[in-house]
Amino acid sequence: MIWTTAATAVSAAFLSSLVEAVEALTIVLAVASVRGWRPAGLGAAAGLALLALIVLVLGPLLDRIPLYLLQIVIGVLLLLFGMRWLRKAILRAAGVIPLHDEMLAFAHETEELHEQARRHERRLDWLAGTAAFKAVVLEGLEVVFIVIAVGAGRGLMLPASLGALAACLLTCGAGLAIHRPLARVPENTLKFAVGVMLSAFGVFWLGEGLGVPWPGGDLAILLFVAIFLIVALTAVAAARRSAAQVTR
């Protein structure tokens, strides 16, 4: 293990967890603002408990899977996941699709809960708690997947987990302190960076699983990060030009 791989894995886990934690926090705050902290807190706590259970049950199983198979499966999923993020971040940076707006997401979630309140007043605490639970579970599963994906192949589970935990604690602390969605987080820039890193990891792991003798060993990850970054920046410019031609 060399420090470049560890640093890339921890950065990928930290940055992607930051994005997911901000998205989950927005929904939990919306629930809290409509129905109070009790259903929001209970829903979020139940979601965290389910995530912990998933990690405790599935974590030990990872050691029983042959390394090449783990690298192939994780490589495929990382490539699909990373390219999905990168595609969306490129199209957002090029102005083809609108940027993700946490204040808008907060307003949308709040409006939806108010609408549910009008229809099901009695069950609203339950519905609100479920919304917080679902947000924490779904965004948390992405965090768990990324930690496993960037950490499992090279014994980096602990540093990757610490990176993710630091991001979650930072986001929760900031969100609870200001009681508002973290709208100033440059979410698309983070998604762009994470998309680049996860795509690079995906190609690397998949190649390792298929027995590709990457030149430079683990250092190839840094080369792939640089290549994906250049390609993504080129793609933003190309998408801008294409979109401008269509609107003319």
Add this chain to the structure above:
Amino acid sequence: MSAPMELLRELAGLFVDDGALALALIAVIAVAVAAAAIMPGTLAAGIVLLGGSIGVLLANVTMAARR
């Protein structure tokens, strides 16, 4: 839609957003697996993976911008 189905749909959505991108990437991976089987221990599969995924991304983004 039932809650488990919705959860499964959202889980699948973590990896597949644009169907065309996902299908093209799976095709690239299939070619890379074939290359690794035909030429084991060489860079062939790696070149297919890297070049193919970059090509797929550029094509997909350009087409999405033109829509």
